[in-house]
Amino acid sequence: MAPVSTADLNLAATNGPPTKIADSKSTANQEIGFLSPPNLHFPNKVAEREYIKGRLAGAYRIFGHFGLNEGLAGHITVRDPIDPATFWVNPFGVDFNLIKKSDLLRVDHQGNILDHGKVKVLNRAAFLIHGAIHEARPDVLCAAHTHSVYGRAFCALGKELDTISLESCIFYDDHIVFEGKGVVLASDEGHDIAAALRDKKAALLRNHGLLTVGQTIEEAVNWFYMLDKCCHVNLLADAAANGRGTETVKISQEEAEYTRGVAGSHKAGWMGGNAMFDLIDELTGKKYLE
Template sequence: MSSTVTQEAVQHASGDPELAFIHDETSAPPKFRDPLEERAYLKHRLVLAFRVFAQFGFCEGVAGHITVRDPVDPTSFWVNPFGKHFSLIRDEDLIRVDHSGKVVEGGKNRRLNYAAYAIHSEIHSARPDVLCAAHSHSVYGRAFCATGRTLDMLTQDSCVFHNDHILYSNFAGVVLASEEGKAIAKQLGPKKAALLGNHGLLTVGPSIEAVVAWFVLLDKCCQVQLAADASSNGSGKPLVKIGEVEAASTWQALGHPAGGYFMGLPLFQVAEREFGESTFLGRGLEPDE
């Protein structure tokens, strides 16, 4: 047996990572020829994303925002109006903001959460690959972000963020300056998630569904980490961590954007019910008859 084959066998002892998902058109976001049609589709998916966040309790007062890059004018993005509860947002409520911070269109409430602009405009500018970005002050996210650490690779789920998340430890107060947004974007680099020290969680990606799935999963990973740490401290026994090779193999199976998109679809299936909708796999295209 060649050394190459031997190494491959060691890296993927649990099986071929390609078998984790079925790779066909249903495991990727739809493509559109008409940017106006795509805009309407993405706006509704964004509204569903807010319903998912509301279901998980990620609406903390007026804090939190999810943005999606506008396909008609990519130098602008859609975001929730400041002060409206996530569970009440509809397509017509969303506001579109350009990269200078001007609200160029939207619903009756055109208030802009300036922190959303300061963070998201810099991320969208620095990362052309990012369609969507989400930030909220989830309970377990906030708790873990106070520890000054990144996640340990303790479970299969945490491996989705293996070498793919950062700790931004410089808490300087509410992010109301573009320079702070630039610093977050720079430290995030090409990765999908950030633990914002003493603040909350941030996920970014090429689809709304992946960003939502990763945010929900990241918050749960924070919860598991906190529980495992407490258990270890109580028992005096160290935690068992996943090895580097195994973590990398698991990320290869689960951590890619296609995996994130597909993992997000069940969340959107549930959110669709609030609008009396039901589409095949929750993709938002074909009615589920």
Template sequence: MDVSASCAVHHIILHCNSASTSFSGGVRYLYIGRINSSLFSTYSPVFLNMSPPSQISTETNTTAVPSSVTVTSSRGYTLGERGSHNIAKGMPHPYPVPKFTDKHEERKWAKQHMAGAFRVFARKGYTEGTAGHISLRDPVDPTTFWINPLAKHFGLIKASDLVHCDEHGNVLPDGPQSAINAAGFAIHSAVHKARPDVIAACHTHSIYGKTFSAMGRPLDMISQDVCTFYKSHSVYSDFGGVALEAEEGKAIAASLGDGKGVILQNHGLLTVGQTVDEAAYLFTLMERSCEAQLLADAALRPGEKLKICGDEEAAYTEYMAADPETLYTEFQPDFEMELYHNNDFLN
């Protein structure tokens, strides 16, 4: 990326509806926006050096299906019990996953956290018309689940708005009598059937997720953060259009396998978890990882390659920081921020 040597980079701001390209000396540049400089009263244009595009082909099958990982540490690092105690020092970690003896109380708590997850998604800009859904397996009757009502903005959803439905898509009487998204039901019901361990699933058409999904490849392990998905995410490359049919949902669930998430080519992202907090954090992390991957790929100069984390280091990081309890904990700062801004979603 060529910018003035003294320029302090703050934000990349997109100002154009479509990217424009220019050519200089046979090198292709992609104009993506402007950089805010503290040294200038105006914005300076930014161009990313892009190597000539090559022909890309994709296959209509899944890739990078999760596989078992053997964790070792040649550096002598301790491989203790997994859990969020590994990220706390001095005192116990402040956000243990609550344990309930009353399933109705657990339902109330889980629905409140689900509504909070929608507020987080709204604040992060994951909305796209009526697309996008979070589902929650009901603690009282695990054969049923809760899902958001059709066409309700994520930023307005409250716990009391969530719709209770059975495995056939019938809206149950103990919740709002609201329509649900047909595609959302097809995808989420199939995931919950295929994965009894999955309590919650998240899917939206977020901008970086759907952009990276067009590549038809899994994420590279280019940072500590993305190592959370080391050998635990897949690519569903057989896009069959809007997922209104049960077969499309089943195919997506099969592609997910036993992983934490799946990149739906030409579609978006889907993540799962043992709590809605885990699934929601994983979604935000996968979205940011797609953004980081796109930026890293775009910033490469001709002949350069990305430095990929080694398998041992990636596996160790996943083991120590990507268990359900730790991932639940990782979501709590965002949840608390929503409580601070407006806690009406608890109602």
């Protein structure tokens, strides 16, 4: 059982009333009334682990609901609170829309399965990519990667997102394009992705798919959802502009940096993802917690 429900969150967790920002040059890192993640208190580490597992199962349901998964490909991982050198991930071959907390696998960075449910099968690419990221980025609790349709299509262009919308500015100078070799089946490829990602929140894996990370599960989920939407919008805008013989209008660097500082923070990421968990709880009756 979760120590606190999303319904218990209240305005005491906010930064106060919306802030009026006058100078974008000096206030690019200010946030406007975003809820903060609650300070969860657990009786012990086992209870914390169970909560994290439940949240991860919910993340898979969110991806399934919004069609962010494709076939058997894709994985979302979360660092284990008891043994941070291990992480939880989905069993290979189980549809995201059916995943429950009891199905999840706990694996180490060598791909050894330490805990499992009914299906004891691991996608090799999951631990090669995510193991390297969790090892290189101690600030990352959760990492998400799938072969979503619009993400995959945009990644075929081998370029960064254009700053053509406020949402795309969230990823301005905070995502990378990785020129990989396709399916990740060797450890050096996973380490190369982690090294290229550096301290960014997202990666466009060329001819492959999207990758996002977060300090919370909610944040990683929200960034992935938004990144895929931005890829979709970029594709539509480029097609429309090409059809008209024009180019898309880009947001300036100054405004893009300001928007990222406001809407691309950890708090903003968590708040957007948290709303998705409220939705999936309503739609599933929290069956994923079984």
